[in-house]
Amino acid sequence: MGTNLKGQIVMKNLVLKGALAASAFVLLANAASAATLDDVKKKGFLQCGVNTGLPGFASPNDKGEWSGFDVDYCRAVAAAVFGDATKVKFTPLSAKDRLPALQSGEIDVLIRNTTWTLSRDTQGFDFTGVNYYDGQGFMINSKKLSGINSALQLSGASVCVQAGTTTELNLADYFKANKMEYNPVVFEKVEEVNAAYDSGRCDAYTTDQSGLYAYRLALTAPDDHIVLPEIISKEPLGPVVRQGDPQWADIIRWTHYAMLTAEELGITQANVDEVKNGDNPEIKRVLGQEANTKLGTDLGLTNDWVVNIIKAVGNYGEVFEKNLGSGSPLKIARGINAQWSKGGLQYAMPIR
Amino acid sequence: MASQDITPVGKDSAKVSLLNDPKVRGYIFQAVAVLAIAGLGYWIVDNTIANLQRARLATGFGFLDGRSGFDISSSPFLAYSSDSTYLKALMVGFLNTLTVAFAGIITATILGFIIGIGRLSHNWLIRKLCTVYVEVFRNIPPLLVIFFWYLGVLSVLPQARQSITLPFNMYLNNRGFFFPAPVFGDGAWLAGVGLIAGIVGALLVRRWAHKRQMATGQQFPVGLTALALIVGFPLLALAIKGFPLSFDYPVLGAFNLRGGSQIGPEFMSLFLALSFYTAAFIAEIVRAGIRGVGKGQSEASHALGLRAGPTTRLVVVPQAMRIIIPPLTSQYLNLTKNSSLAVAIGYPDLVAVGGTILNQTGRSIEVVAIFMIVYLSLSVLTSLFMNWFNAKMALVER
Ligand SMILES: N[C@@H](CCC(=O)N[C@@H](CS)C(=O)NCC(=O)O)C(=O)O
Numbered sequence: 067m068g069t070n071l072k073g074q075i076v077m078k079n080l081v082l083k084g085a086l087a088a089s090a091f092v093l094l095a096n097a098a099s100a101a102t103l104d105d106v107k108k109k110g111f112l113q114c115g116v117n118t119g120l121p122g123f124a125s126p127n128d129k130g131e132w133s134g135f136d137v138d139y140c141r142a143v144a145a146a147v148f149g150d151a152t153k154v155k156f157t158p159l160s161a162k163d164r165l166p167a168l169q170s171g172e173i174d175v176l177i178r179n180t181t182w183t184l185s186r187d188t189q190g191f192d193f194t195g196v197n198y199y200d201g202q203g204f205m206i207n208s209k210k211l212s213g214i215n216s217a218l219q220l221s222g223a224s225v226c227v228q229a230g231t232t233t234e235l236n237l238a239d240y241f242k243a244n245k246m247e248y249n250p251v252v253f254e255k256v257e258e259v260n261a262a263y264d265s266g267r268c269d270a271y272t273t274d275q276s277g278l279y280a281y282r283l284a285l286t287a288p289d290d291h292i293v294l295p296e297i298i299s300k301e302p303l304g305p306v307v308r309q310g311d312p313q314w315a316d317i318i319r320w321t322h323y324a325m326l327t328a329e330e331l332g333i334t335q336a337n338v339d340e341v342k343n344g345d346n347p348e349i350k351r352v353l354g355q356e357a358n359t360k361l362g363t364d365l366g367l368t369n370d371w372v373v374n375i376i377k378a379v380g381n382y383g384e385v386f387e388k389n390l391g392s393g394s395p396l397k398i399a400r401g402i403n404a405q406w407s408k409g410g411l412q413y414a415m416p417i418r
Numbered sequence: 419m420a421s422q423d424i425t426p427v428g429k430d431s432a433k434v435s436l437l438n439d440p441k442v443r444g445y446i447f448q449a450v451a452v453l454a455i456a457g458l459g460y461w462i463v464d465n466t467i468a469n470l471q472r473a474r475l476a477t478g479f480g481f482l483d484g485r486s487g488f489d490i491s492s493s494p495f496l497a498y499s500s501d502s503t504y505l506k507a508l509m510v511g512f513l514n515t516l517t518v519a520f521a522g523i524i525t526a527t528i529l530g531f532i533i534g535i536g537r538l539s540h541n542w543l544i545r546k547l548c549t550v551y552v553e554v555f556r557n558i559p560p561l562l563v564i565f566f567w568y569l570g571v572l573s574v575l576p577q578a579r580q581s582i583t584l585p586f587n588m589y590l591n592n593r594g595f596f597f598p599a600p601v602f603g604d605g606a607w608l609a610g611v612g613l614i615a616g617i618v619g620a621l622l623v624r625r626w627a628h629k630r631q632m633a634t635g636q637q638f639p640v641g642l643t644a645l646a647l648i649v650g651f652p653l654l655a656l657a658i659k660g661f662p663l664s665f666d667y668p669v670l671g672a673f674n675l676r677g678g679s680q681i682g683p684e685f686m687s688l689f690l691a692l693s694f695y696t697a698a699f700i701a702e703i704v705r706a707g708i709r710g711v712g713k714g715q716s717e718a719s720h721a722l723g724l725r726a727g728p729t730t731r732l733v734v735v736p737q738a739m740r741i742i743i744p745p746l747t748s749q750y751l752n753l754t755k756n757s758s759l760a761v762a763i764g765y766p767d768l769v770a771v772g773g774t775i776l777n778q779t780g781r782s783i784e785v786v787a788i789f790m791i792v793y794l795s796l797s798v799l800t801s802l803f804m805n806w807f808n809a810k811m812a813l814v815e816r
Contacts, residue, residue, distance in 0.1 A: 162777045169780075189780035210577070211673075223673045224593060229761075229770065230777030235487045238500035249674075250489045251684075253764040254773065262764070265573045266592055267683070269673045 102307070102314035103147070103366050106174050111153045114140035115173035118158040118256065121280040122389050122396045123179050132156050135389040136177040138379040139197060139305060142321050143175060146371045151378030162230035162254055165191065168306060175318055176306040179274060181232045186306070194319035196304040199402045199411050201297035202236050203275040205282060209290040211269060217296040221246035226268035229254045233273050236299040260284065274301050279396050313366050320365060324372045326414035327352055328381035330405060335380035338373055352417045361417065372417070382412065470783060481779050482508070488774060490766045492682055504775050511771030512792060518688050518767065519754040519796075525693035526753060527746075530700025535730065537705045548701065555698035560756050563695045567687035568763045575683075578674045587667045589675055595686065596668040599679040603662030612655030613648065620644035684765035688757065696753045703745045707738035739811045747804035751797050758793075768792060 106112050116124035116136050124134040137156065144154035157173050168176045169190060179200070180186075182193040204217045204225075214220070217240070227234050229252050241248045251268050253259045263271040264285050271278065275293065282288050305318050328334070331349050333341055342353045354362050354369035362369035379385055383400075390398045404410025436442045471477065482505040489500050493510045494517070536548035555563065573592055576582060581591040589596040602609075620643070627638035656663060668678030711734050719729040760767035769789060776785040 162773055165777070165780060166782055169782075185778075186780070219672075222671050222676065229774045234774070235500075235778065238487055238489045241489075242500060248489075250491050251764055252491065252766065252770070252774070254761045254770070258762070258764065261569070262573075265569075266577055267573060 102174055102311050103317065106147060110148075111155050112140065112144045112147060112175070113155050113157060113173045114143070115157045115159045115164055115167055115176040115178055116140065117178045118160055120179060120256075120277060121283060122276065122394055122398070123280070124156070124158075126156075126158075133389070135198065135385060136179065138385045138389065139177045139321070140175070142325060142375045142379045142385075143318060145374040145378035146317060146321050146324075146367055149368065149370070149374045151374075160230075160255055161228050165189070165306075168308060171308075174307075174314075179277070179303045180306055181274075181301045182304055183232060190309050191306050192309045192315050194305050194307060194315050195322045196302040196411075197322055198276065198303045200274040200276050200301035200303050202233055202272060202299040202301055203278055203297055204294045205263075205271045205278045205291050206269060206294065207266075207290050208292040209287075210266075215294065217270075217294045217298065218244060218246070220248065220270055222248070223269035224249040224251055224267065225270045225272055226251050226253070226259050226263040227272050228252070228256055228259050231273070232299070232301065237272055240298045256281075274303070276390070276396075276398060279398060283395055317365060317367065320417070321375060322382075323414040323417065324352070324375050325379075325382040325385065326405070326412055327417050328372065328376050329383040330407070330414065333376055333381060335376055335384060338376045342373060477781070477784075479784055481781055481784070484779075486775070486778075488778070490771060491764070492685065492766055504779070507771050507775060508768065508788065511766055511768040514685075514765065514771075515754070515757055515760075515767040515769075518685060518692065518760070518765070519757050521689050522692035522696065522753050522757065523750050525689070526696035526700055526749070529693060529697035531704050533697060534701035534704025535708065537701060538708055540726075552698045552701050555695050556702070558695075560691065560695045561759050561762060564687055564691040564759055564763060567690045568683065572683040572687050578670065581670075581675065587665075587678075589668055591675070592683065593674050594680050594682040596675045596678050596680050598665035598667045599677075601664045601666050603664065605659035605662045606656070608655040608659050609652040609663075612651035612653075616648035616651035619647040619651070623647070682765075684760070684763050687763055688760050688765050688767075692753050692756055695756070696749055699749050699752075700746060703742055703749065704738070707740075707742035708734055710741045711737045736811070740808070743804060743808040743811060747801055747808075750800050750804070754796055754800065755793060 114137075116132065116134070119125045120134070122134055124132060124136045126132050140154050140156065141151040145151040147153075157167065159167050159173075159176070159178060164176055164178050164180060165186065167173050177197075179198070180193075181200075182196065187193060204220065206214055206220075208214075221241075225237060225248050227237055227250055234250070234252065237248075237250065251262060253262060259271070259273075260281055262268055271281070273281075275297065278293050282291050282293070285291060305322070307315050307318055328338075331346075331352065333349060333353070338353070341349050342355055344350070347356075350356055351359065351361070353373050354371065359369050362371045365371070368374075380388070386400065386403065387393045390396050391400065400408075400410060402411045404412065406413040437446075483503050485500070486502055486504050486507045487500050488507075490498055490507060490510050492514060495513050496506065496510050498506055498510050533548045533551055536544050537552065539545045539548070575590060575592040578591050578593055581589040581596075583589055587598050623638075623643050624640050627640045631637055666677050666679075668675040668680070670676075708730075715733055715737065716729050719733040724733070757767055758769040761770040761773060764770070772785045772789055776782050779785075
């Protein structure tokens with residue numbers, strides 16, 4: 067009997083140890099997995115974190131179809147990976163939730179007007195480039211505050227701002243540096259910021275300038291509001307991935323360069339199939355038509371990855387004009403987002 | 419103990435093996451279970467820490483002494499700026515949580531008692547009004563009540579230039595409630611001394627009046643006397659010093675009223691919503707408590723010649739308190755926890771400020787751990803206090 071009991075206990079211990087070891091293995095295995103590309107391929111779609119609703123960058127229509135500049139970047143990545151731009155699911159994320167969502171693995175990539183900063187870069191993330199150079203500005207109701215035409219006149223104002231943004235920090239710095247006072251009115255959700263500004267709870271609204279133009283369109287009387295001329299910060303916005311997966315970071319990075327390169331070379335959504343078979347060696351190389359090319363496969367993709375991207379969304383200029391520029395209600399000029407050769411900052415590394 | 423008992427097992431086989439003794443077996447199993455759970459717990463914690471560190475998710479609380487870099491709209495008790503540390507920002511948020519919870523608990527209790535008693539009123543109109551109140555507020559989620567106040571009431575108030583003017587230089591507009599702030603000059607400290615003297619005096623009078631009533635049955639207007647003492651002494655002190663007190667009045671600035679003191683619409687709507695919402699639940703608890711007091715009690719009181727008011731106040735409510743306090747405690751805890759809905763309207767409570775810190779530093783695990791510790795401690799403290807209060811209110815057998 068005694069041994070029986072001992073045996074039972076030993077058995078129990080064994081089972082327990084086994085269970086412990088098994089779960090330890092699962093946990094460790096989980097922690098070690100880093101190959102996002104394999105995960106995405108296995109899942110069959112890309113999970114892309116985007117804005118909850120920033121017209122021009124990412125917003126759903128009433129049928130739940132997403133459109134926007136960042137959304138097209140998500141589609142471009144899906145096209146590069148699957149050759150099919152529809153294999154993407156969107157996760158709308160508020161300013162506060164976006165980085166934790168990426169960290170926890172809920173999304174594969176975050177393309178949501180996120181500013182590249184040193185502290186974010188060292189919090190376990192990697193920025194793969196800058197798809198939109200922005201800067202922070204202020205918007206006021208020029209009807210109510212008719213005498214004001216500079217941000218330097220805002221001392222004493224209440225300023226609406228969204229929590230968890232670089233915006234919030236730049237705001238504090240700017241007013242401090244210029245020895246002005248202000249009263250921050252901070253909300254977590256952008257709809258609340260918009261509503262508070264629209265109802266007159268604040269005198270000024272501050273965020274990235276692109277955002278100001280987008281949100282102005284949604285105010286009750288857009289024409290009453292002006293964006294003040296000062297740009298108080300640099301906001302390089304770009305895609306973010308988890309740190310520690312260089313292959314995946316490369317894919318996102320070169321998707322952006324592919325779109326820029328296509329614009330430089332005059333490759334468009336309409337002519338890509340045609341120029342593919344032309345005889346310009348650079349275009350042929352970029353589009354994977356060079357004999358025995360390994361450019362795409364070395365990246366972990368197929369050699370026609372750039373063709374797939376451009377067919378799906380178009381080149382950088384096309385995506386810009388459609389969502390933010392002349393083809394959109396926002397009518398934002400290319401400005402510093404022009405190609406380097408046209409006086410802008412967009413500069414693709416060579417695809418070769 | 420155990421080892422001594424077990425040694426004879428092999429020698430004395432006539433005795434039943436101790437391992438078959440249900441008691442000993444019980445101990446062994448318990449010990450194994452405790453060890454297993456402790457081991458599992460250690461393993462989970464150890465593994466989690468290792469994995470979190472690998473994913474750069476938890477690196478300790480050292481970041482709290484870094485410069486916060488953001489401003490907070492309301493910090494009535496601490497001097498805070500973007501140069502302060504994250505720790506200080508958290509303190510500001512914590513004090514804001516305490517302020518709104520404390521103010522809310524007081525108001526909800528008063529309101530809840532009035533409405534709860536009103537539901538038992540003999541007056542049909544009062545009874546029905548109180549019932550409607552309870553049914554309406556109990557059946558709306560607290561977040562909606564907050565939005566009702568914030569968006570429905572306070573944000574439709576006029577702009578700063580068209581502020582509603584109230585007596586004594588007080589103003590109300592969509593930026594909040596503005597009132598003159600007292601500025602104390604030289605010698606104003608005497609008023610503080612006067613106030614303390616007034617309070618002590620009031621307590622003494624109360625004790626004396628109680629003794630006298632017990633001895634002679636004669637009553638004394640304690641409330642009025644106390645009020646006179648508490649207001650009168652400081653006033654007297656100020657008069658002696660030649661009124662060294664002035665007021666900073668709110669005046670219209672470029673954007674808003676400046677100067678004076680200000681209570682923002684965010685605080686007001688959160689405070690009003692939490693008070694109104696929780697009052698509905700407290701009213702039900704009060705009603706149930708009063709119902710729980712035997713009918714004979716009030717009949718006996720009436721028979722002694724006490725009218726309805728004193729009967730409720732002196733006979734029914736004190737007994738009902740024993741039934742009321744335990745569930746009241748959980749309402750207080752609910753109110754405190756509901757105050758974290760502040761984020762929705764931008765009131766900088768602990769969760770809102772902590773959320774910002776979490777986002778700016780990426781230290782999610784640490785910040786959430788702080789949330790848990792703070793709310794747990796608040797709950798435990800509230801419970802301890804209410805338990806003490808409950809023991810005090812318990813029926814003392816004579
Ligand atoms: N670029 C800034 C700000 C980005 C940001 O969140 N902007 C706001 C205002 S334009 C926004 O998009 N909010 C939408 C949301 O949170 O749902 C950052 O990375 O912190």
